[in-house]
Amino acid sequence: MTVPRSASASTPTARLKSVSLREQAREAVRTRIVLGQIEPGEVRSVISIAEELGVSITPVREAVMDLANQGMVEVIRNRGFRVPQLSEHDLDEIFRIRTLLEVPAMADVVEVLDGAPVPQFRQLAEEITEAARAGDLAAFLDKDRQFHLGLLELLGNGRLVTMVAQLRDQARMQGLQKLADQGELTQSGEEHIALIDAIEAGEGERAVELMRSHLAHSRGIWAGRTEATS
Numbered sequence: 001m002t003v004p005r006s007a008s009a010s011t012p013t014a015r016l017k018s019v020s021l022r023e024q025a026r027e028a029v030r031t032r033i034v035l036g037q038i039e040p041g042e043v044r045s046v047i048s049i050a051e052e053l054g055v056s057i058t059p060v061r062e063a064v065m066d067l068a069n070q071g072m073v074e075v076i077r078n079r080g081f082r083v084p085q086l087s088e089h090d091l092d093e094i095f096r097i098r099t100l101l102e103v104p105a106m107a108d109v110v111e112v113l114d115g116a117p118v119p120q121f122r123q124l125a126e127e128i129t130e131a132a133r134a135g136d137l138a139a140f141l142d143k144d145r146q147f148h149l150g151l152l153e154l155l156g157n158g159r160l161v162t163m164v165a166q167l168r169d170q171a172r173m174q175g176l177q178k179l180a181d182q183g184e185l186t187q188s189g190e191e192h193i194a195l196i197d198a199i200e201a202g203e204g205e206r207a208v209e210l211m212r213s214h215l216a217h218s219r220g221i222w223a224g225r226t227e228a229t230s
Helices: 021-034 046-053 057-069 088-113 119-134 137-153 158-170 176-182 184-200 204-221
Strands: 074-076 080-082
Touching: 021 046, 021 057, 021 137, 021 158, 046 057, 046 080, 057 074, 057 080, 088 137, 088 158, 088 184, 088 204, 119 137, 119 184, 137 158, 137 184, 176 184, 184 204
Parallel strands: none
Antiparallel strands: 074 080
């Protein structure tokens, strides 16, 4: 005998994503590193991080191994992990490669969208700006990451997204709170809004130049200073 399915059972529903403790721990440690809350050269134990996050050692150990594979940390046997020192030359290399990848990609994004509105990215740009005004550095970093990688995902090139994500993770922010107090981060947020204006207007050349200028500005932000955008 066939039992009829109820209306609620047959109605399509959105699938919920299960985020593992390993993933949560990885993102928490990643954020601490990029924001400079874990100092370069400082040795941290897995136990201390697990206590801070209120989880067992296993997901933190797995998260650290993930970050080590991405080049964000160095594992020190029987002691924990260390964040490598990052020089000005390192930052120059990172942003040079990001410029080579992300700037021309904006022309492709404009072509793919063909003037279609992207309200989700406009909302992210506004949230980035609000986080900057509020001095919420963790939210600023999270929304900025979603914005940049999300635009690249529109092109359907997973390797491009992965490469830019890894380059972002290899950088460090220095003195970010000072720049937030000076209004520098608010300007960066507004640059995201201007970029979306150009993309929705179908202005490929303008989008390219806005991204080039934005990355030049970001190079200074990630080093804790203002940077010329011309």
